[in-house]
Amino acid sequence: MNNASWSGSICGRRKERTRPNDFCFLQRAAWDMNMKVFSRLELQRENDELRERLETAEETLQAIRSGEVDALMVGEQVYTLQGAEHAYRILMETMNEGAATVAGDGTVLYGNRRLAALLKEELQKIIGASLLRFVSPASLPVFTSLLDERQTENRRGEIAFQCADGSVVPVQISLSALAGEISTYVLVATDLTKQKTIEAELRQARDTLEERVRQRTEELAKANEALKEESREREQIHEALQRNEELARWQLAEIEAYYRTAPIGLAVLDRNLHFVRINERLAEMNGVPAAAHIGRSIHELAPALSVQSEALFQKVLDTGAPVLHVEVEGETPAQPGVLRTWIEHWYPLKSSWGTIVGINVVVEEATERKRIEKALRRSEERFRGLMDHMPGAIQGYRVDGTITYWNQGSERLYGYTAAEALGKNLGELIIPPELQEPFQQALAVGAKLTQSGEFQPSGEVTLLSKSGARVPIYSTHTAICSPGNPTELFCLDLDLSASKAAEQALSENELANKKQLRELMDHLEQRVEERTAQVQRQAEQLRALTTELCQAELRERKRLSKVLHDHIQQLLVLAKLQLEWIKYDAKADERTRKAAQDAENTLKEALSSSRSLTVELSPPILHESGLAAGLTWLGDRMLEKNQFRVRLRLDNEAEPAAEEVKILLFECVRELLFNALKHSGVMEAHVTLMRCKERQVRIIVRDEGNGFDPQLLDKRRSDEATFGLFSIQQRLFHLGGSMQIETAPGKGTHITLTAPRGEEALPAAKALPAPTAQGVVPKVHISEMPAVSRVLIVDDHKILREGLAGLLQFEPDIKVVGEADNGARAIELAAELKPDVVIMDVNLGGEMNGAAAARAILRAHPGVKVIALSMHIDADVVASMREAGAVVYLTKGGPSQELIAAIRACALS
Numbered sequence: 001m002n003n004a005s006w007s008g009s010i011c012g013r014r015k016e017r018t019r020p021n022d023f024c025f026l027q028r029a030a031w032d033m034n035m036k037v038f039s040r041l042e043l044q045r046e047n048d049e050l051r052e053r054l055e056t057a058e059e060t061l062q063a064i065r066s067g068e069v070d071a072l073m074v075g076e077q078v079y080t081l082q083g084a085e086h087a088y089r090i091l092m093e094t095m096n097e098g099a100a101t102v103a104g105d106g107t108v109l110y111g112n113r114r115l116a117a118l119l120k121e122e123l124q125k126i127i128g129a130s131l132l133r134f135v136s137p138a139s140l141p142v143f144t145s146l147l148d149e150r151q152t153e154n155r156r157g158e159i160a161f162q163c164a165d166g167s168v169v170p171v172q173i174s175l176s177a178l179a180g181e182i183s184t185y186v187l188v189a190t191d192l193t194k195q196k197t198i199e200a201e202l203r204q205a206r207d208t209l210e211e212r213v214r215q216r217t218e219e220l221a222k223a224n225e226a227l228k229e230e231s232r233e234r235e236q237i238h239e240a241l242q243r244n245e246e247l248a249r250w251q252l253a254e255i256e257a258y259y260r261t262a263p264i265g266l267a268v269l270d271r272n273l274h275f276v277r278i279n280e281r282l283a284e285m286n287g288v289p290a291a292a293h294i295g296r297s298i299h300e301l302a303p304a305l306s307v308q309s310e311a312l313f314q315k316v317l318d319t320g321a322p323v324l325h326v327e328v329e330g331e332t333p334a335q336p337g338v339l340r341t342w343i344e345h346w347y348p349l350k351s352s353w354g355t356i357v358g359i360n361v362v363v364e365e366a367t368e369r370k371r372i373e374k375a376l377r378r379s380e381e382r383f384r385g386l387m388d389h390m391p392g393a394i395q396g397y398r399v400d401g402t403i404t405y406w407n408q409g410s411e412r413l414y415g416y417t418a419a420e421a422l423g424k425n426l427g428e429l430i431i432p433p434e435l436q437e438p439f440q441q442a443l444a445v446g447a448k449l450t451q452s453g454e455f456q457p458s459g460e461v462t463l464l465s466k467s468g469a470r471v472p473i474y475s476t477h478t479a480i481c482s483p484g485n486p487t488e489l490f491c492l493d494l495d496l497s498a499s500k501a502a503e504q505a506l507s508e509n510e511l512a513n514k515k516q517l518r519e520l521m522d523h524l525e526q527r528v529e530e531r532t533a534q535v536q537r538q539a540e541q542l543r544a545l546t547t548e549l550c551q552a553e554l555r556e557r558k559r560l561s562k563v564l565h566d567h568i569q570q571l572l573v574l575a576k577l578q579l580e581w582i583k584y585d586a587k588a589d590e591r592t593r594k595a596a597q598d599a600e601n602t603l604k605e606a607l608s609s610s611r612s613l614t615v616e617l618s619p620p621i622l623h624e625s626g627l628a629a630g631l632t633w634l635g636d637r638m639l640e641k642n643q644f645r646v647r648l649r650l651d652n653e654a655e656p657a658a659e660e661v662k663i664l665l666f667e668c669v670r671e672l673l674f675n676a677l678k679h680s681g682v683m684e685a686h687v688t689l690m691r692c693k694e695r696q697v698r699i700i701v702r703d704e705g706n707g708f709d710p711q712l713l714d715k716r717r718s719d720e721a722t723f724g725l726f727s728i729q730q731r732l733f734h735l736g737g738s739m740q741i742e743t744a745p746g747k748g749t750h751i752t753l754t755a756p757r758g759e760e761a762l763p764a765a766k767a768l769p770a771p772t773a774q775g776v777v778p779k780v781h782i783s784e785m786p787a788v789s790r791v792l793i794v795d796d797h798k799i800l801r802e803g804l805a806g807l808l809q810f811e812p813d814i815k816v817v818g819e820a821d822n823g824a825r826a827i828e829l830a831a832e833l834k835p836d837v838v839i840m841d842v843n844l845g846g847e848m849n850g851a852a853a854a855r856a857i858l859r860a861h862p863g864v865k866v867i868a869l870s871m872h873i874d875a876d877v878v879a880s881m882r883e884a885g886a887v888v889y890l891t892k893g894g895p896s897q898e899l900i901a902a903i904r905a906c907a908l909s
Contacts, residue, residue, distance in 0.1 A: 097190045104147060104183025106132040118189060120163040136160040136168055146175050170196050265363030273297050273313060282363055287334025304330040312346050313359060322347045341366045349602045360606050392531060393493040399447035401425040404488060413495055415466030430463045446489045449479045460496060472496040476532050492535060494528055626655045627662045631687060634670055644677045645684045649897055654691035658758025665699055668728045668753055672701040680705025690897050695757050704748040704812055710741065789907040790817045792835035794826040796845040814903055823848030830857045835864060837906045842870035842877055851884040858885040865906035
C-alpha cells in the first residue's frame with residue numbers, strides 16, 4: 001500500500017470529525033510504515049541476490065568436479081582446471097556470506113574469513129573444531145537434522161550461532177553435499193541480523209500504528225456521541241423556549257387585564273411627569289378619564305399635588321432608589337374642596353443601560369384610615385381628660401415601677417407635679433420602706449398578667465407625700481393588657497385623711513357621730529366602686545378598640561395581598577407577554593421593538609415590586625395551601641433574604657382547621673425565627689409541626705445558639721416589648737393554647753407552641769382567675785434546659801439499630817449511649833451505662849423477649865423509662881409490653897417525630 005492509499009483509508013473512517021492534528025499524525029505514521037516496508041523489500045532483494053550467487057557458486061563447483069569445464073574466471077583472473085581447488089578457495093574468500101566445508105559430524109574442514117567474522121573467532125581455531133560448538137542450544141535440533149545423511153537435496157534452515165564473545169547471531173544455513181565425498185558438505189551462512197532487526201521494527205511500528213489508530217477511532221466515536229447529545233440538548237432547549245414563549249404571552253395578557261381592573265392606582269410617568277399610562281382606578285381617584293391623562297402632566301390634572309410629586313420625583317432621580325410609603329394630602333378634580341390622603345410608592349424605571357427614563361407610581365387611598373386614626377386620638381384625649389379630672393389620684397406605671405401617667409389628683413394628693421413624677425420609679429417616690437417588699441411582689445405578679453383586670457385586692461395603706469408626710473389612702477390596682485403592647489398597671493388612690501379624721505372624731509363622740517360616719521364611708525365606697533367600674537369600662541373599651549384595629553389591619557392586609565396577587569400581578573405578567581409579542585413581530589420596526597423592550601423591563605420591575613408587596617402584606621401560600629406550605633415558604637424566604645437556614649419537619653396531618661389558628665401560629669413562628677436570627681448567634685433553626693392526640697397542633701421552634709436567662713423575661717422594660725414571647729403566650733392563651741420555653745445561657749432555646757386544631761368552635765377568650773392573696777395568675781411555663789437524654793437501643797437487627805442511632809444523632813438533647821442485640825446484653829448495658837430511656841424491640845429472637853428484658857431492667861432500675869418499638873400492632877402484644885412497664889408503645893413504621901417526642905416526654909417526666 002503506497003503513502004496516499006494508506007492515508008486515505010485511515011482518514012476515510014470519520015472524515016467529518018478528523019482534526020488537522022489527526023491528519024498529520026496519520027500521514028507521518030503511513031510514511032514511516034511505507035519506509036519500513038521499503039527497507040524490508042530491499043533486504044529481501046539482497047537476500048535473493050545472495051541466494052542466487054550461492055546457487056551459481058554451487059553450480060560452478062559441481063561443474064569443476066564433474067570435468068564439464070577446464071577453466072574458471074574470477075574477476076579478471078582465469079584459472080585452469082589444474083588449479084580448481086585454488087579457484088574454489090578464491091571464490092569462497094570473496095563471498096559476502098560465511099562459507100565452510102563441514103564433515104558429517106559437524107567438524108569444520110575449511111572456512112572463509114566471513115565465517116570467522118560471523119562466529120567472532122579466529123579462523124585457525126574454527127577449522128578442525130566442531131561447528132556444533134557454535135550453534136545455540138535451541139538451534140541444535142534444526143542443525144542436526146540438516147546434517148542428516150539421508151537427505152540428498154540442498155538443505156536450508158534458520159538457526160542461531162552462539163559466537164565466541166557470547167553474542168547470538170541469527171543466520172540462514174544452506175547445506176549441499178559434495179559430490180564424490182562421503183558425509184562432506186558445503187555450508188553457506190547468511191547473516192540475518194539486519195533483516196531480523198528491520199522485521200522487529202516493522203512489527204513494532206505496525207503495532208504502534210494500529211494502537212494509535214484504535215485510540216483515534218475511539219476518540220472520534222466519543223466526539224460523535226457528544227455531537228449527538230449536543231444536538232438533542234439543542235432540540236430540548238428549543239422546545240423549552242417555545243413553551244416559555246407561549247407562557248409569557250399568556251402572562252402578559254393577564255398583566256394587561258389586571259392593570260385595567262386593579263383596585264389600587266397604577267401609573268407610568270415620563271421624566272417630565274407626563275402620564276404615559278394609567279389604570280382606571282387612579283383615573284377615578286383623579287376624576288379625569290384615563291384616556292385624558294395620556295400626554296398630560298400632573299400639574300395640568302391635579303395642580304394641588306404637583307409640588308409634592310415633583311419633590312418625590314427629584315428624590316428618585318437623586319438616589320436612583322424607590323421612594324416607598326409616602327403620605328400625600330391634597331385635592332383632586334374628583335372631589336374638589338375635599339382633603340384626601342394617599343399612600344404612594346414611586347419606583348424608578350430604568351433603561352437597559354441604567355438611565356432613569358420614567359417613574360412607576362402605585363397609589364393607595366388612605367383617607368378612611370386617617371379618619372379612624374383621628375377618631376382614635378380624639379377618644380384618647382377624652383379619656384385623658386376624664387382621668388385628669390377624677391377626684392382620686394391615678395397613677396400608671398410599668399411592671400418595673402416606672403411611672404407613665406400622673407393625673408392632677410395625684411399632684412394634689414402627693415405634691416409632685418406630672419413633670420417631677422413621670423419617668424421616676426413609683427417605689428422610690430411614694431412607697432415607704434416597710435411596703436417596698438410587698439410592692440415588688442405586686443410588680444412581679446403584674447408582669448405575668450395576660451388579661452386586663454384587678455390583680456391584687458384593694459386595701460388601705462399609708463404612703464409618703466413630697467413633704468414627707470404620711471398619707472392614708474384606699475388603693476385599688478388594675479392591669480391594662482392589649483395585644484402587641486406591654487402590660488401597663490394603674491392604681492386609683494382615694495385620700496382617707498378625712499375619713500381618718502372622722503374616725504378620730506368618732507372615737508371622741510362615737511355614739512353621736514357613728515351614723516354620720518357610716519353614711520360617709522358608704523358614700524365614699526360607693527364613689528370608689530363607681531369610679532373603679534368607670535375606669536375598668538373605659539380601659540376595656542380602649543382594649544377592645546385596639547384589638548379591633550389590629551384585626552381590621554390584618555383583614556385589610558389580607559385583602560390587599562389578595563388583590564395584588566389575583567389582579568395586579570396577573571395584569572403585569574399579561575402586559576409583559578404582549579410586549580414580547582411586539583418584539584418578535586416581523587412587521588415591527590427597530591424603534592418599536594426597543595420601546596417594547598423598555599416597557600417589558602418596566603413591567604418586570606413592577607411585577608417584582610408587586611410580588612414583594614404581596615408577600616409583605618400576607619403570604620398567599622399560607623391561605624391557599626395551609627400552614628405546612630406556609631412554613632416551607634417562610635424557611636425558603638429566611639434563607640433567601642437573611643441566609644438563615646430553617647430545617648423543617650412537617651406533619652401534613654397537623655393542618656389547623658381554623659383560619660385564625662393557622663394565621664396566629666404562622667405569625668408566632670415567624671417572630672420566633674426572627675428572634676433566633678437576631679439573638680441566637682447561629683444561622684440555623686429547626687421547626688417541627690406535629691399533631692397531638694388531644695385535637696391540638698404543636699409547633700417546636702429551637703436553635704442551638706446563645707440561649708438566655710429565663711429570668712430576663714421578668715426584668716424587661718415595657719419599651720423593649722414587641723410582638724415577642726409575652727404577646728405570643730397571651731394570644732395563644734385566648735385561643736385555648738399555651739407556650740413553653742426551655743432555655744439556658746449557652747444551651748440554645750426550645751419553644752413549644754400548642755393550640756387547638758379548630759375542628760370545633762374555638763373556646764371563648766379565657767378570663768383570668770379571680771385575684772387571691774398570693775396573686776396566682778396564668779404564666780408562661782419556663783424551665784431550665786434539660787440535660788441530654790441517654791438512650792439505649794435494644795433490637796436484634798443491626799441495620800435497625802444503626803438506623804435509629806443515625807436518626808437520633810441529629811437531636812442535640814438525645815444521645816445514644818449503647819446498643820444491644822438481645823435481652824441479656826440489654827440488662828448488662830442498662831446496669832453499666834445507666835440510660836434514661838431504653839428503646840426496646842418486642843421480639844428479640846432469643847430466649848428472652850422484649851417484655852421479659854424490660855421487666856428485668858425496670859426491676860433493677862425503676863427510674864428508667866422503656867419505649868416499646870415493634871412491627872406488630874396486636875392488642876395482646878401491646879398489653880404485654882404495657883404490663884412489663886413500657887410507658888409508650890410505637891410501631892416501627894410510624895413517624896420518627898413520634899419517637900423523638902416520646903423520648904423527650906420521658907425525659908421531662
